[in-house]
Amino acid sequence: MVYRLLALDIDGTLLNSNDRLDRQTKEAVAFARKKGIMVTLVSERHFHSAAKVARALKLTQPIITHNGAFVSSSLDNPVYTSKIDHSVLIQLVEFLETYPCQIQISHERLSVSNRPRQKNLIAKMTIGMNEPLFYPVTYVDTLSQYLLENYEGATDVKIKLNDEKTMDTIEKSMHDYFPSLAATRVSPQDITLVRQGTSKFNGLLFFAGQMGIPLHEIVAVGDGSEDAEMIEKVGLGVAMRNAVPEVKEKADWITRSNNMDGVAYVVREVFRKQLRVH
Template sequence: MIYRLLAMNIDGTILQSNGKLHKSVKEAVEYVQSKGVMVTLVTSRNFAFAKRMAKALKLQTMVIAHHGAFIASSSDQAIFVKRIDEQIVQDIIRFLETFSCHIRIVHEKYSVSNVPLKNSIVTRAVIDTNSFSTYHHQFVKNLGEYVEEEQIHPTHIEIDFPDQKVAKEVKIALQNMFYEIDLYLYDNQLIILPNGVSKLTGLLYFCEKQKISLNETVAIGSDIDDLDFIEAAGLGVAMGNAPIAVRKAADWVTRSNNEHGVSYMVREHFRKQQPISFLEKINSIKKSSI
């Protein structure tokens, strides 16, 4: 099988446990790109962070961020974006504020949270000195009032509960209240996404735009929310540090992120593959001789 696309998660995959990007990942990406293989990132992280990682890896393609709800190139121009309606956001927040939980509303340019602080509103900005981009994390005392005044139109909402039982109850309640959203529960964290959005749908959109079959894709991840696109890809790869469920679903398990798992996978699966341009030339010759 010829693989034309390598899709990778960020946390626990290309990043080590210390949050750093090892040079072996950069070398692996450079190697597959030299063979004409396209490389993209598929992440739950915000686009500003994903763009920074893409720049470090010298990627020229679109990146899939915000759990698949926001797809864009390094130019910041959204190629695909799906949001949660403002009124639904307001209704969800009013409901969530009746529980003890940490709520984070995520937009591609900023996020706002209800983390309690001494001051009513405190803003923290994370600045990328390489691209001069800023991503704001804002903490608000009364989140319900804030979203009503600002009319936030986010890509997704993240909620952390101190108790998994409560998290499950809230998930069921929200499912019965709103058909316009999809909900995913990972331990004590509940993720709210616009209906029909996931890392897999983001990857499918990317493949359609690039005219690449999903069967021609190598997908590598380490989190539970990577499971769907790992199962769907032509070659699904799990990091050695991935949960058991992800490793069982994968076609192949590489080493952990601290043991250069991405680099090892690339050497094992791409070293025998000829450059895409050469393969296309051979294929063209075969067709013309028929």
């Protein structure tokens, strides 16, 4: 089998547990590119952050970010987006503002959040997922008023509230009143909302289609539950040794962990004997 596209998750896959890109990993990606393999990133990160990793790897192709909601090589010219419509966003925020939760809406340029009613929520909402500090977060008193004045969609909406019973109610309401959205209970205190159909796999599927590459010619490597679908459906799905059990069950092969140069091992084993792709 000749593989033409290598799709790599970032956190827990490309980066080690210290959030560093090892030399062996950089060299392996460069080796794959010299073989004529197209390399892209498929990440839950915001575009700003994922693009920084892409530059470090000298990648020029569009990357798949925001969990598949934004595919592009630049901020201004996306090749694919999957955003929550502005009208739905307003209705959603007006509904959520009846609860004492923190709401953060994001797109490729910035995040906007209401001011938290609970102490210490700002840090929990904005410092995480290894996002760079230069990703701008704007705090406003009333999100619904902000949306009335700024016509824009969102790649995702995050809800946080340290009240599990109320979060159970909110989660059920999302299914009942907002069928165009997909809700993921990240933790008992956190819910993430995206447009239905938004996923890493669908972002990758669109990108591969644009490049004329069928699924069976793709190698995908990841570790988190959001990687499971693409790992199951591509030609060669690879789970990191540190991956969650769900991903390992879907994978064709399990490589070494992210602290043991797992991506470099995949590239060496899969592409070493493959002739250069033209």
